[in-house]
Amino acid sequence: MPSLGVAEPVASGDERVRRRSRTAPPPPGPVARTRQLLRYGLAMLFAWLAVRALFRVRVEGRDRLPAGPALLCFNHQSWTDPFVLMATLPWRPRLYFFGPKESDMSKGARNRVMSWTGTAIPFRPTKDDLIEATRKVERVFEQGGVVAIAGEGRIHAGERELFPLDEGAAFFALRSRVPLVPVAINGTSWLAFGRTIRVRVGEPIPTGGRPNHEAVEALSSRAWTALHELVNDYPDPVPPAPGSRWYRFTETFNEWPAGGREAARPPAAAAVPEPASTGTEPAPDGPASGGPESSG
Numbered sequence: 001m002p003s004l005g006v007a008e009p010v011a012s013g014d015e016r017v018r019r020r021s022r023t024a025p026p027p028p029g030p031v032a033r034t035r036q037l038l039r040y041g042l043a044m045l046f047a048w049l050a051v052r053a054l055f056r057v058r059v060e061g062r063d064r065l066p067a068g069p070a071l072l073c074f075n076h077q078s079w080t081d082p083f084v085l086m087a088t089l090p091w092r093p094r095l096y097f098f099g100p101k102e103s104d105m106s107k108g109a110r111n112r113v114m115s116w117t118g119t120a121i122p123f124r125p126t127k128d129d130l131i132e133a134t135r136k137v138e139r140v141f142e143q144g145g146v147v148a149i150a151g152e153g154r155i156h157a158g159e160r161e162l163f164p165l166d167e168g169a170a171f172f173a174l175r176s177r178v179p180l181v182p183v184a185i186n187g188t189s190w191l192a193f194g195r196t197i198r199v200r201v202g203e204p205i206p207t208g209g210r211p212n213h214e215a216v217e218a219l220s221s222r223a224w225t226a227l228h229e230l231v232n233d234y235p236d237p238v239p240p241a242p243g244s245r246w247y248r249f250t251e252t253f254n255e256w257p258a259g260g261r262e263a264a265r266p267p268a269a270a271a272v273p274e275p276a277s278t279g280t281e282p283a284p285d286g287p288a289s290g291g292p293e294s295s296g
Contacts, residue, residue, distance in 0.1 A: 076151075155256065
């Protein structure tokens with residue numbers, strides 16, 4: 001997950017208002033808002049139908065979801081994970097995903113679909129764009145929405161393990177003073193028709209105080225522990241035969257690092273890891289933040 005590095009001077013309240021007024025797009029008109037709501041509804045309905053047509057879905061702890069704005073921190077094993085969340089989470093508050101790391105959302109079928117649905121908050125991993133991405137996330141919360149983030153900032157292999165969490169999820173939650181909710185997705189590492197996919201919602205973690213380095217680190221560690229407890233009882237499924245239909249379907253949009261799937265398997269964790277960080281305090285207007293490598 002990229003970091004901003006050097007912290008910026010803290011701006012006054014009036015200066016922050018002026019900055020946001022320069023960068024914020026004009027509010028959409030009635031026609032645009034209706035179109036956005038229609039596309040969002042169609043996308044959520046499609047995900048609900050498609051996921052349930054292909055898999056058995058089990059949701060645990062859905063009653064723990066806050067009724068208002070919240071940050072959902074989920075583990076990321078497959079390009080299908082965002083679709084699973086869209087199929088299992090409430091339609092209201094409105095759901096957004098932080099990511100992907102893309103400079104042009106008009107290129108590639110996946111990016112065009114995400115842009116069309118309006119559920120993505122894309123960003124480029126540069127200092128200026130991360131500051132603007134932070135403001136986009138804040139606007140979602142101000143409008144009563146929910147933001148879901150792949151907390152590890154990358155895809156991984158292995159149902160019971162996690163990489164250390166990037167700082168972005170904790171920073172956003174602390175900055176906007178919204179609860180951070182761990183959400184575990186299991187059963188997507190290898191897909192097969194009729195296979196059970198489990199979504200388990202953990203207890204919301206309250207936030208407060210300034211999003212300085214110590215607070216971000218502490219919340220990231222607490223979120224990792226909570227998320228790991230939610231996933232660590234799920235067995236790795238039997239992979240489909242190489243070259244088979246479900247093998248190809250599983251790997252269609254997965255973006256593995258050099259070395260492939262095995263290189264993306266986290267080591268078995270004996271203790272809570274330190275959050276991924278460069279050791280610098282997040283800047284006042286932007287996080288050392290990350291999103292899913294592949295978000296649907």
